[in-house]
Amino acid sequence: MADPIHARALALLRRGTGWPDVRFRNQQYESIEAIAVRRARLLVVQRTGWGKSMVYFIATRLLRDRGSGPTLLISPLLALMRNQVEAAVRIGLRTGRIDSSNQDEWADIEQAVRDDILDLLLVSPERLTNPRFVERVLQPVSTRIGLLVVDEAHCISDWGHDFRPDYQRIVRLLRNLPGTIPVLATTATANDRVVEDVARQIGRVETVRGPLVRSSLRLQVIRMHDPARRLAWLADVLPDLPGSGIIYTLTKASAHRVTDWLRARALEVVAYTGAMDREREHIEQALLGNKVKAVAATSALGMGFDKPDLGFVIHFQRPPSPVHYYQQVGRAGRNVERAYGILLEGGEDDEIAEWMATSNELDAEHVRQILHALEQAEEPLTPARIEASVNLSRGKLLHALRLLHAHPTPPVDRDGMRWTRTIHPYQPDLEQLQRLRRLRERERERMARYVDGERCLMEYLQRELNDPSARACEHCSVCVGSPLVPVNCSQETLAEAQRFLRRQYVVIEPRKRWDVNALATMKLEKTTIPSEWQVEPGRALCRWGDPGYGGLVRAGKQRELRFDQRLVRAVATMVRVWEPDPFPQLVTSVPSLRTGALVPDFAARLARDLEIPYLDTLAKVRETRPQKLMENSYQQMRNLDGAFAVRERHPLARRVFLLVDDLVDSRWTFTLAGALLRRAGAAAVYPVALASTAPDR
Amino acid sequence: MTPDPDENKLAILLLCSSFGAHDSDARPLSVAEFNKLEGWLRAANLRPRDLLDPAARDTFLSETTTPEHAERIRRLSERGFMMSHALERWGQRGIWAVTRAEERYPARIRRRLAQQAAPVFYGVGDPELLARPALAVAGSRDADEHALAYACALGGRAADEELAVVTGGARGVDRAAIQGCLERAGAACAVLVAGLYSAAVAAHNREMIADGRLALISPFHPEAGFTAGNAMARNRYVYALADWSVIVRSELAGGTWSGGTELLKHGWSSLFVRASEDEGNRALLERGALPIPAELDEIDRLRTLFERTSSARAAPVRGHRSKPPASGEQLTLDS
Known part of the structure; x- marks a missing residue:
């Protein structure tokens, strides 16, 4: 082709990839040309690894060569992947990132923009809506943006699996963007309805869409409702899987539990959740460099994560929709001959997914x-x-x-x-709410059908994503007609996993501050809790609803109205394993007018097992509303203000207590009851609960 | 389908508006500078939106103006992302922007101020409010109790006679007139010098704006700071938005005085001055302003007074209902 722009673009592609003979993938050059020459708005729907970043790198270079301002890349990505950075450098692009964590670099980046030597700037969608950030950082660097790239554009659509409110701001921003500023919106996963909706919302957009199939990916489904069995299976199978991979869980707690278990089995596994901040980039790098066998992650690991040689993606629970699933499993096997995508179906999956979805509703x-x-x-x-x-x-x-x-x-x-x-x-948009609920319901059904495995698993996913090239893959467990990876685990591992699940102790961190206004009767002056009134770090036996003891705790509280002796033994074991130092000399309990003897009875039996005396030290002097109905600290404190009193007849001086309650959530009950005991002379108070109902760590 | 934005509007915003405290160091065009550029564009058979295309823009500018000026216009027009971000941010608070290229631009300002009219107006609240029969009320910030009570009562009377009250939104007479008007269920408009961004969500304004009874507008961008120069420039818009204007109290110098003399010179609306003993008031009356009784209970009906007095005594005023669309219309950029 004699077209000089094509020639220049091809040279950039070859320089960027480092491969001297590489050619453009289907539609890749057309996309570059549309943006850089025609200044069009483009929605590119291509699977991960197709080369979307190469499109905006080369387009940026071409635009910059002709005097355009820098490119703004709006992406939930924490950073460009290392291979992307390398490609950008080879193409001659200087890239920068601005977010709250790199304030020390802002001035440099601002100067680089002023000097017109910065070519591409990465910013997260959330940052665009933060007024202080906008004024101090975004404005000075956005005075002449030449190309706008919106990554993970499916987040725009509330028909999608991953609707993000911040993306609605981007849509409104596009509405008033002059047509001569080109826009590239990209996504790897979207079905027809989402693509249409995104295109409609962006407006004036051309769509480029490619096939999704990944021929090296081997899919399999395994039904395994017992969580202990799933853990055991993971421990047995993981060492034999190729390379390193990802184990997706629905909740943060599951990600940590899977990690703890596999690490206890001497496997190199790390947890990754959205609640982690600074470590995330580090973990991604460890996975990229095959320094870990697996990362147990929530869906927070995803967006933009691109590892060409990912060997496997295992789902510990069933994800809520085929689009979710495809997006996550599709990270495996991009550049290797064989990779596994294995979905384990548990019994709790739907309940967890629905809980997560409804807790996000207004x-x-x-x-x-x-x-x-x-x-x-x-x-x-x-x-x-x-x-x-x-x-x-x-x-x-x-x-x-x-x-x-x-x-x-x-x-x-x-x-x-x-x-x-x-x-x-x-x-409130009730219609939209209903529509989204129905959509979620339908998607869960579609995902459940996938697990039924009635036809080729890959073809099923492709059809769900409206990929016209869908056909039987001939590699998955359904096509092959037998499991690709063994579906059993050894009895020893299973027994070990069961023991592990029964030792999911939760640390109860002591609170250090309180609100003096909410605790009027205590006549406090300082918001810091005096150290001589604080409790020590405590323990809960499990999390409410956990697979280990969760069921027994629930039965004791809701049906039997007495806690099983097995829970007494388990808590006693926990205390002995934990070895608080100094060791408690007395057991006491949090009084309740509502549940009466439930907790004191349990605490007294625990004391017997630990062979130390039980003492009823606290009285409930006024009825309170259930603490679980109080949603924030202020309300929780006020609800408990003046509710407890120390029984006068007990000398507590210099004694060390185990303070027992059945459930712990906000920790205010322990904090306030503990403060009363300590004020009355107790030397130390260790909170102990049967279950924690607090959110994931 | 997302409607296509009006690209002439976007181009005018890029040329004439600032988008925040840390905008580029290229200075937006003044009214005069914009008028000049518009003339060049017309001569080249182009429209503002043609400046959005980098190639067309650079060719046009290189043939028309100095490299420095061309560079300034280029820098201004490259702020597309910044502009869309600012419009979105302002839109969150219900703030709109309207340019001379649009039908929605306040008709009286377009007609009466012609080339002097700001290329862009920002506002919050119902723009229809600006088309109602209106009474402008002005007076010094430091008016005495009596003048304030007068302004408040005048606002109330205007409301009773379905006249919208227009003021500069400053403390003193301006706010008293608006308060009096809103208290009697009237409609009011304030032309602000600064602070539109925060005024749009201020507790005392929100309900009135949401009810469609208060509009706040400004020829200066929503996050602009106060300057005395802008305050002077703002006066003419207050008077140009009204059919009749009343100065409650003026000194012999200052904003009210210069606004009043400017109005007498241009005659955007007929000026009434309260017939009190204040020096400034007397001087304005001597220069041709029409008197309005110093006590409101001497007036039976405001409209009767305004209509009778202005037709009897004043030079013809280009009232909005008495004339067909005037020469100002040719300034619109939609053809």
Whole structure:
């Protein structure tokens, strides 16, 4: 071809990849040309590894050569992958990233933009909505953006599996972007409906779409409802799987439990969740460099993660939709001959998925309370001030504010760290809520059908994603007609896994601060809890609903109204394994007017097993509402204020206590009851609970 | 389907608006500078949107102006992302922007100020409010109790007679007039010098704006700071938005005084001045302003007074209902 732009683009491709004979993949050059020459808006739907980043790298280079400003890449990615950075450098692009964690680099990046030597800038969608960040960082560097790239564009659609409110802001931003600034939106996973919806929302967009099949990927499904069996299977099978891979779990707690278990079995496994911050990049690098056998991760590991030689992707639970599943399993086997995608179906999957989905929904009554609080205020409010009048945890409050803020006509807006009501009226979109619920239901059904394995697994996924090239893969367990990886585990491993599940102790960290206004009767002056009133770190036997002892705890609390002797023994074992130092001399318990003898009875039996005396030291002097209904610290503290008193007749001086309760959530009960004991002279108080109902670590 | 944005509008915003405190160091075009550029474009048979295309823009500029000016326009027009981000950010609070290229641009300002009219107006609230029969009320910030009570009562009377009240939104007379008007269920508009971004969500404004009874507009961008120069430039928009204007109290210098004399010179609306003993008031009356009684209870109906007095005494005023669309229309960029 004599086209000089094509020739230049091809030279850049070869330089970028380091392969002197490489050619453009199907539609790759056409995409570059559309952006860099025609300044079009383009939606590219291609599987991971097709070369989307090469498209915007080369387009950026071509545009920059002709004097355009730098490219802004909006991506949930923490950083460009190392191989991407290398390709960018070879093409002659200088890239930068701005986020809250690299403030020390902002000035340099700003200067590089001013000097016009920065070519591509990476920023996360959340940052675009943070007023302080926008003013201090984004504005100075965005004065002449020449190309806008929106990564993971399926997040725009609420028909998608991964709708993110922040992406709605991007859509509105595109609406007023002059047509002469080219836009590239990319995604690796979207079915027809999502593609159409994204295209409609972006507006004036051309769509480029390629096939999704990955021929080296071997798919298999295994039904295994017993979690101990699934853990045992993992431990037995993992060493024989090729290379390193990912084990996806639905919850953070599962990711950590799988990790703890496999590490106890001497396997190199690390956990990865969205709650981790700084370690994430490090773990990704470890996985990329095959320094670990596997990463046990929630869906937080995904977006933009690109490892060409990923050997396997195992799902410890069934993901909520075929699109989710394809996106995650499709990370395996890009550049290797053989890789495994194995889905384990557990019994709890639907329940977990539904719980996670509904806990993300906006509650109409909470919204009403939030808006009311903001309307009554003369000035914008901090989240802490809103909490005082809305019974909502900080996390849920911020989530609700963010969802409201992403609304097309948002009823709230940010003012620095504060929030204000806007002039926009608010009506909850009940129709949309119903539609999303039905969609979730349908997708779960489609995923359940996948596990039925009635036809080729790969073909099933492709059809779910409306890939016109869908056909039987001839490699999956259904096509082959027998398991690719053994479906059994050894009895010894199984017994070990069962023991492991019964030792899922949870550390109860002591609280260090309280709110003096919420605890009026204590007449406090300082928000720091004096160290001589604090409790020690404690332990809970398990998490509420855990596979190990979760069932027994629930039965004791809800049906039997007495805790099983096995729980007494298990807690005693826990205390002995734990070895608090100094060791407790007495057992006491948190009194309750509602559950009566349930906890004291258990505590007394525990004392017997530990061979130390039991003492009823605390009295409940006023009825309180169930603490689990109190959603934030302020409400929790106020609910307990003045509820407990130390029984006068006991000399507590210099004694060490185990303080027993059945459930622990916010830790305020332990904190306040413990403070009373310590104020009355106790030398140390160790909280002990049967189960923690607190969210994942 | 997302409607295509009006690219002429976007181009005018890029040329004439600032988008925040840390905008590029290229200075947006002044009204005069924009008018000049518009003339060049017209001569070349181009429209503002043609400046969005880098190649077309550079060719046009190299043939038309100095390299320095061309560079400034290039830098301004490259701020597309910044602009869309600012419009989105402002839109969160219900703030809109309207340019001279659009039908929605306030008709009275377009007609009366013609080439002097700001290329861009920003606002929050119902723009329809700006088309109603309106009374402008002005007066010094440090007016005495009596003048404030007068302004408040005047606002109330305007509301009763279905006249919208237009003011500069400053403290003193301006706010008293708006308060009086809103208290009697009227509609009001304030032309702000600064602070539109925070005023749009201020607790005392929100409900009135949401009810469609208060509009806040400004020829300066929503996050602009206050300057005395802008305050002076703002006065003419207050008067140009009204059919009749009343100065409650003026000194012999300062904003009210210069606004009043400017209005007398241009005649955007007929100027009434309260017939009080204030020096400034007397001087304005001597220069041709029409008197309005110093006590409101001497007036039976405001409209009767305004209509009778202005037709009897004043030079013809280009009222919005008495004339067909005037010469200002040719300035619109939609053809």
